[in-house]
Amino acid sequence: MLSTDTKGVFAIAPTPFLPDGSLDEASVDQMTEFYWKAGADGLTILGIMGEAQKLEPEESMQIVRQVIAKADGRPIVVGVSAPGFAAMKRLANEAMEAGAAAVMIAPPSALRTDDQIVGYYAQAIAQIGRDIPFVLQDHPQATGVQITPMVIRRIVDDNPSCVMLKHEDWPGLDKVSQLRDWEDSGDLRHISILCGNGALFLELEMQRGADGAMTGYAFPEMLRDVVDRSLAGDLDGAQDIFDTHLPLLRYEQQPVIGLSVRKYILKKRGAIxxxxxxxxxxxxTDRTRADVDRLLMRLAKFDPRAAI
Structure with missing residues (x-):
C-alpha cells in the first residue's frame, strides 16, 4: 500500500498503442521494465497523460493487470478519475483487487467553490471505500479547479485514507511550503507530497519539502538523480543535473503536443x-522531430543516457 511516508520517483506511464490505435500489449510490458531499469520506485497509470479518457473499461483493467504483473511488488497507483462515481468505484475496486497500491482522484472541472471541492472528495471516498488509500491530484492547468492549501487541509483532515498529494499547481511552491509549515506546527497531519508538471520545477519543489516526483518526463533517470541528491542535501548537485535537462524538459512540457513529444522520445529510447x-x-511534424533530435544530441554531450 502507498503510505503517508512514501518518497522517491513514481513515473507517470503513457498508454502504448499500435499504429491502428489498438492497445499495444507487448509495449506495456516493455515500458514497465524500462521504468524499473531507470530506477523508478513505482508507477502511476491511467492518469491524464495516460489517455485514460480514451480507453474502454476493459482496456483500463488490461493495463492495470499487466503493469501489476510486471511490478514485482513495487507500488502501482491507478488513476480512477471519472465523470460519474459508478465508473470510479468499479475501476478503483477492481484495481485494488488486482494489487494496486492506491488510486488517484482529480476533481471534475465543474467544481468552483471550496465547499463543492471538499464535498466532492467526501462523496467520492464514500463511494470507493474509506479503506482505499488515495492520492489527491491538484492539477488546475488540466482540471480548471483551484484547490487552495486550506481546502487541501480540509480534505486531508476529513479523509484519513488520503495519503498523498500529487502537487501540480503552477505557481505552487508556496503551497508546498504552507502545507509543510502546518505540519511543523501540528495543524496538519503528515502526508506524502510528490510533484508533477513534467518536473518543470522539481528541484525547487524538493527544496520546499516535497518527497519526490510523480511525473512522466522521458528521462526518469534524471528525476531519480534530482530526488536522491535533494533528499541527501546535495542541492547544488541536484540543480546541476536539472539544468542540463531543462531545454528538453521544457520542450516536452508544451501544451497540446507534449505527450506526442514524450512518446516520440520514449520510442527512440526503446521503451515503447x-x-x-x-x-x-x-x-x-518533421520539423518538430528535428527539434527533439537536436535537443537530444545536445543533452548527450553532458548526459550519455541521451545518446540515442
Whole structure:
C-alpha cells in the first residue's frame, strides 16, 4: 500500500498503442521494465497523460493487470478519475483487487467553490471505500479547479485514507511550503507530497519539502538523480543535473503536443514500439522531430543516457 511516508520517483506511464490505435500489449510490458531499469520506485497509470479518457473499461483493467504483473511488488497507483462515481468505484475496486497500491482522484472541472471541492472528495471516498488509500491530484492547468492549501487541509483532515498529494499547481511552491509549515506546527497531519508538471520545477519543489516526483518526463533517470541528491542535501548537485535537462524538459512540457513529444522520445529510447496517440491527438511534424533530435544530441554531450 502507498503510505503517508512514501518518497522517491513514481513515473507517470503513457498508454502504448499500435499504429491502428489498438492497445499495444507487448509495449506495456516493455515500458514497465524500462521504468524499473531507470530506477523508478513505482508507477502511476491511467492518469491524464495516460489517455485514460480514451480507453474502454476493459482496456483500463488490461493495463492495470499487466503493469501489476510486471511490478514485482513495487507500488502501482491507478488513476480512477471519472465523470460519474459508478465508473470510479468499479475501476478503483477492481484495481485494488488486482494489487494496486492506491488510486488517484482529480476533481471534475465543474467544481468552483471550496465547499463543492471538499464535498466532492467526501462523496467520492464514500463511494470507493474509506479503506482505499488515495492520492489527491491538484492539477488546475488540466482540471480548471483551484484547490487552495486550506481546502487541501480540509480534505486531508476529513479523509484519513488520503495519503498523498500529487502537487501540480503552477505557481505552487508556496503551497508546498504552507502545507509543510502546518505540519511543523501540528495543524496538519503528515502526508506524502510528490510533484508533477513534467518536473518543470522539481528541484525547487524538493527544496520546499516535497518527497519526490510523480511525473512522466522521458528521462526518469534524471528525476531519480534530482530526488536522491535533494533528499541527501546535495542541492547544488541536484540543480546541476536539472539544468542540463531543462531545454528538453521544457520542450516536452508544451501544451497540446507534449505527450506526442514524450512518446516520440520514449520510442527512440526503446521503451515503447510506437509513438501513437489514440485519436483525437496531434502528430508531430518533421520539423518538430528535428527539434527533439537536436535537443537530444545536445543533452548527450553532458548526459550519455541521451545518446540515442
Amino acid at each position: 514500439a510506437h509513438d501513437t496517440l489514440r485519436t483525437p491527438g496531434p502528430k508531430l
